[in-house]
Amino acid sequence: MAKSMKKSENFSEWYNDITERANLSDKRYPVKGMNIWTPYGWKIMLNIDNIIREEMDRTKHEEVCFPLLISEDQFAKEAEHIKGFGDDVYWVTHTGKNLLDVRLLLRPTSETAMYPIFALWVRSHAELPLKTFQIVNVFRYETKQTRAFMRVREIHFFEAHTCHTDFDDAEKQIAEDLDIMDTLAKKLCLPYLNLRRPEWDKFAGAYYTIGVDTLMPSGRTLQIGGIHQYKENFAKPYEITYEDEQGEHQYVHQTTYGMSERLVGAVIGVHGDDLGLILPPDIAPYQVVIVPILAKGIQERIIEECRNLENEVKNAGFRVFLDTREIRPGSKYFDWEIRGVPLRLELGQRDLERNVVTFVRRDTGKKEEIERSKLITQITDSLRLIAENLLEKALSSQKKNTFLAKTLDDAKDAVGIVKIGWCGEEGCGTEIEEITDMTVLGTPIEKEDFSGQCVLCGKTTDIVAYLAKTY
Numbered sequence: 001m002a003k004s005m006k007k008s009e010n011f012s013e014w015y016n017d018i019t020e021r022a023n024l025s026d027k028r029y030p031v032k033g034m035n036i037w038t039p040y041g042w043k044i045m046l047n048i049d050n051i052i053r054e055e056m057d058r059t060k061h062e063e064v065c066f067p068l069l070i071s072e073d074q075f076a077k078e079a080e081h082i083k084g085f086g087d088d089v090y091w092v093t094h095t096g097k098n099l100l101d102v103r104l105l106l107r108p109t110s111e112t113a114m115y116p117i118f119a120l121w122v123r124s125h126a127e128l129p130l131k132t133f134q135i136v137n138v139f140r141y142e143t144k145q146t147r148a149f150m151r152v153r154e155i156h157f158f159e160a161h162t163c164h165t166d167f168d169d170a171e172k173q174i175a176e177d178l179d180i181m182d183t184l185a186k187k188l189c190l191p192y193l194n195l196r197r198p199e200w201d202k203f204a205g206a207y208y209t210i211g212v213d214t215l216m217p218s219g220r221t222l223q224i225g226g227i228h229q230y231k232e233n234f235a236k237p238y239e240i241t242y243e244d245e246q247g248e249h250q251y252v253h254q255t256t257y258g259m260s261e262r263l264v265g266a267v268i269g270v271h272g273d274d275l276g277l278i279l280p281p282d283i284a285p286y287q288v289v290i291v292p293i294l295a296k297g298i299q300e301r302i303i304e305e306c307r308n309l310e311n312e313v314k315n316a317g318f319r320v321f322l323d324t325r326e327i328r329p330g331s332k333y334f335d336w337e338i339r340g341v342p343l344r345l346e347l348g349q350r351d352l353e354r355n356v357v358t359f360v361r362r363d364t365g366k367k368e369e370i371e372r373s374k375l376i377t378q379i380t381d382s383l384r385l386i387a388e389n390l391l392e393k394a395l396s397s398q399k400k401n402t403f404l405a406k407t408l409d410d411a412k413d414a415v416g417i418v419k420i421g422w423c424g425e426e427g428c429g430t431e432i433e434e435i436t437d438m439t440v441l442g443t444p445i446e447k448e449d450f451s452g453q454c455v456l457c458g459k460t461t462d463i464v465a466y467l468a469k470t471y
């Protein structure tokens, strides 16, 4: 077996290695940036999608599914949007040998597919807000380095699109989106930052963008979500209007919220260790794995008892897997550790005789014996503790790797998230990016107490900007 990588020594290799060995994704597909979802990886993704669907349901968004192809004329209506996405687009130009009259493109995101239709759907103020979402694949010809889950060209994509009577109602939607983000991030045990992106880095066509960033162990941040206020920017070119109470036609105000399989990438990177993945219990395909320790003579009794355990755990509402493969228990431990299953139960002759189960936590490696009768309470408690521990660890690592830099030199030396004083001017911002070789992620949406100087021009300012190297 190949020597396993150390996460702390080479995060990037470790990430690729773990993704492969945990069998999350098959990267042998012969089109760059397009990977295959394996059964195990797909189960994780679907568990995340299910949480998102629950949240959408709770907040009364309705699921839709728009076509994959967009015609060029529809795509081209909003100038900023096409400027931002034009180069990333995959075009469909032919059918067989014939050139198409109107070229078609694979959606890189679905604004331009949906909004001509929203213009037909939205009639009166009584139908607003319109709250929709879809979970579909989108295509972006990324030129930055591709990497499983983190940057792909065929993206498993969640996108919510809403229409509102006015700016304030759209702002309420953004507050709701932030609340949804928080619920989801808690379940994934991920700390994150909500940063209002600088003007030069907002979503193409947006009035403003909130980037949701998480810190990876490499010291780079990964954007795991985008929440955008469009104001009337798309409503105008797509003529999405409604009749208000006075019978006047008004443009809707729109918002969107997007996430992707990057959430899986963040979970792998943030929580995993040198033994493999560690999956947050809420998204683990199996929360509990049972490994029989077979002793000669009573093999059948042990298997039977393991089946009883399996049923008991399943009936209590947990996702459980009984591993009856004919390989050594040690190999099974190894496999399930790589795959990040939060809890392992072992049952052998000694356990059977003493009416206990051996119980191992993936996050701490701690092994203990528990009474058979306390099994379900113990599982319930342990899964909760694992989730808490994962979040706490990640939070403390984020804290440890966040620095306030007084000067550009200090900023340059830091690995992680760097906070600096910034006057707010684009000129200073982009120059800071060049000098530090970092990205200005933006300013926190909840204003932080700060008074100091812009690290570049020295002007007194109360604005803190966050900088980091990014994926």
Ligand code: P5A
Pocket: 109, 110, 111, 140, 142, 149, 150, 151, 152, 153, 155, 158, 159, 160, 203, 223, 224, 225, 226, 227, 228, 256, 257, 258, 259, 260, 261, 262
């Ligand atoms: C919001 C939904 C949008 O596209 N339109 C509809 C808006 N926003 S976004 O920020 O550009 O994308 C949303 C999130 O998708 C993830 N993402 C990716 N994931 C994997 N591979 C990619 N190439 C990729 N590109 C974007 C990011 O998490 C982003 O925040």
Ligand code: ZN
Pocket: 422, 423, 424, 425, 428, 454, 455, 456, 457, 458, 459
């Ligand atoms: Zn300045």
